[in-house]
Amino acid sequence: MTHTTTDQPDRRASGAVVPVLAFAGIVVAVMQTLLVPVIKDLPQLLDTAPSNATWVLTSTLLSGAVATPIMGRLGDLYGKRRMLILSLAVMVVGALVSALTSQLLTMIAGRTLQGFAMGAIPLGIGLMRDMLPREKLGSAMALMSSSIGVGGGLALPAAALVAQHMDWHALFYGAAGLGVLSIVLTLLVVPESPMRAEGSFDVLGALGLSTGLVLLLLPITKGSDWGWSSGTTLGLFAASVVVLLLWGLYELRIQAPLVDLRTTARREVLLTNLASIMVGVSFYVVSLVLPQLLQLPAATGYGLGQSMVVAGLCVAPLGLTMMFTAPVYARLSARYGPKTTLIIGLLIIAIGYGGGLGLMDAAWQTIVTSVVLGAGIGLAYSSLPALIVGAVPASETGAANGLNTLMRSIGTSVSSAVIGMVLANTANNVGGIEIPTMHGFRVSFLIATAAVAVGLLLAVFLPKPGRPAQHTQLRASSEEDAVLEQAEEVLRGFRGRVLDATGTPVARAKVTLIDRRGRQAGATLSEADGSYALAVPAEGAYVLAARAFGHGPLASSATHSGEERAIDLDLSLPGDTVTA
Known part of the structure; x- marks a missing residue:
């Protein structure tokens, strides 16, 4: 059995961390939707065929697909804040490259670099997970996720306004400016996570994934120009299958893969x-x-x-x-x-x-x-x-x-x-x-x-x-105050007392059992002596969240083996200590 406290791993984390990380999400969304207003004009703007112009969009998505696991793994190894800043810096460089050219290949190179901003999303969520108390994590991740929708929604008309009244290259200068602002805010507000993974970075895995995806998407884009039955098209499709299969076999054989295919x-x-x-x-x-x-x-x-x-x-x-x-x-x-x-x-x-x-x-x-x-x-x-x-x-x-x-x-x-x-x-x-x-x-x-x-x-x-435990009954009609009355003798679950910081029992504290799907698996109110009991539906990892009027909330993780026995776990509000 394991249980943890809700103390933040790094006490420098402030209330501004979440909005700053969410702003990084907005920057990523802006970068993704930047060229949507000028899609139809790209062939003329770059003096190329429409099938070539689509690579200005595809290259960003492709590099984003590759950057997500690469930057995530590098963040685990060398620091998530450091890699978040690097992702945004690469995006800024890419935006400036695109701002200074009207040549197709140079534009694709710049847009490929911009795609690395996609790595900011898992890195931002990882930083939240490492620094925030568990009870704040859900709402913070929801804000991060919604910021991508907000960023995309606001970026479309804003980018259109810029493209309609200014040179379209101004879009890239704007994206670079937002990227620089996000880097500065991250440096000022977001502390580095102390969490580090062991192992090394899978360079071959990164190269294999990148090569396989390029070999797959290139003939999809150019197949109609080259001919779907041409040797070039079929050869590239075959090469992509071979490379991705070899990549998969390699990832399964090494100890620290880029993507865990198991x-x-x-x-x-x-x-x-x-x-x-x-x-x-x-x-x-x-x-x-x-x-x-x-x-x-x-x-x-x-x-x-x-x-x-x-x-x-x-x-x-x-x-x-x-x-x-x-x-x-x-x-x-x-x-x-x-x-x-x-x-x-x-x-x-x-x-x-x-x-x-x-x-x-x-x-x-x-x-x-x-x-x-x-x-x-x-x-x-x-x-x-x-x-x-x-x-x-x-x-x-x-x-x-x-x-x-x-x-x-x-x-x-x-x-x-x-x-x-x-x-x-x-x-x-x-x-x-x-x-x-x-x-x-x-x-x-x-x-x-x-x-x-x-x-x-x-x-x-x-x-x-899996269905929740069959012997739990819903007693209250209010969604917020719904209480699940457990059988008096919990054969398989958690039991203990809810205490305050001085060790005094806390009565009528709401204790909620949350399964690994993030769904409520049970809830109860502590008795006058602070005691509580909750049954678990199956073995696995759970979170016990406790709250009471006048006390700070607590979220403690615990694992149950599934045996027919109750595990003792006292819950101390407002979350400074957890004793078992």
């Missing part, structure tokens, strides 16, 4: 990760299609003739709605579980894309599509980490969530490449300019719908989570 052996982890790829695909399609449809001239017969700013405002609800679904997700997941929430989210995405096929005739219709898709994607994305955490032991949650994030990034990268290729191949050439067609937009939406259908099928086959 966790994928579990059915629930494998299915969740495959569903994550599908959600990633569906997420990016709308960002690529709607801005172009909105900005195309009405003279085309299907374009909506809107300015960049209006187009940005019409798509902005996508990110903002993702943020507002967070509290809805919390309620749905608490009642029905993350599997059901994922299925609901995917159904809403399917409705959004299915309805979107017939809602392309006016700007207000694109807003409706954005809202519906934002709600569905928000629910689906929120469910994925909970499913992963509930499927693996507590010691493996970091590696498992890192792999899940990688899968989502691969989904968005593949989506960018495939949809870019579809739009380029269905475009009309008018006076030397490639104009996307309505047929291309509809095919893109159909691809997204098919991806969601596959995701739904995978989600349905996810195993059902």
Whole structure:
């Protein structure tokens, strides 16, 4: 049995840490959506073919997919704050490179460097996990997650405003400025985490993953130009399969892999990760299609003739709605579980894309599509980490969530490449300019719908989570004050007393049992002598959270072997000590 205190590992951590880390999330979101308002103009701006121009977007997603596990592992080894600053610094350099060029290859190089900012997300969450008391961690991570939606929602109209009234290179100067500000704030406010992992960095694994993903995405993007049956296309696909297989075998053989593939052996982890790829695909399609449809001239017969700013405002609800679904997700997941929430989210995405096929005739219709898709994607994305955490032991949650994030990034990268290729191949050439067609937009939406259908099928086959203990009964009707009355003799669970800092028993303290899925597995009120008893539904890691009026809250982790016995665990408020 293990239990920990809620003391912060580093006392320099202040209340400003969470907003500063959330601001880093906003910077990442801005970097991702920076070029969305000028997507349709990229071939002309860079004097290249549309299929080449898509690499300006794909390269960022690709480097982000690779950077996520790389920066996460480096952060565990050498310090998360240090690697967070490095991620942002590489992004700033990339933004400045892009700001100073109109050449395709140099622009792709700059955008590739910008993708490294994606590593800031797992690093920020890791810093929160290391520094914050457990009772504050949930809300802090929710703020970090919602900041990505807020950043994306606000960045679209802001980037459109800049691109419409200034040289488009100003977008990169703005991103570099935000990156510098985030670095300065991090240096001033965020302390370094004392947590360090043992082992070394898997250089070969990083090179293998990067090579395999490039070999996969290059023929997807250029296959139509080279010919799908050409030796180059087929050769690159074959090479990607070989490289990724060899990479996987190598990762399984070494002690400290870049990505722990052993966790994928579990059915629930494998299915969740495959569903994550599908959600990633569906997420990016709308960002690529709607801005172009909105900005195309009405003279085309299907374009909506809107300015960049209006187009940005019409798509902005996508990110903002993702943020507002967070509290809805919390309620749905608490009642029905993350599997059901994922299925609901995917159904809403399917409705959004299915309805979107017939809602392309006016700007207000694109807003409706954005809202519906934002709600569905928000629910689906929120469910994925909970499913992963509930499927693996507590010691493996970091590696498992890192792999899940990688899968989502691969989904968005593949989506960018495939949809870019579809739009380029269905475009009309008018006076030397490639104009996307309505047929291309509809095919893109159909691809997204098919991806969601596959995701739904995978989600349905996810195993059902274990049921809570059968001998617990709900006594109160209020959600906040609901108390689960335990049997007087707890055969399998935790028992002890709730005490204050001086050792005096605390009566009517609420003690809540939380399982590794983050869901309530039981709750009770302490007796007059401070005693409490809670049964556990199964073996595993749990958190016992205690709170009482006039005392600080306490969260203590404990593990139960599943044997038919009660483990003694006293809980001392406000959380300075834990005795067993």
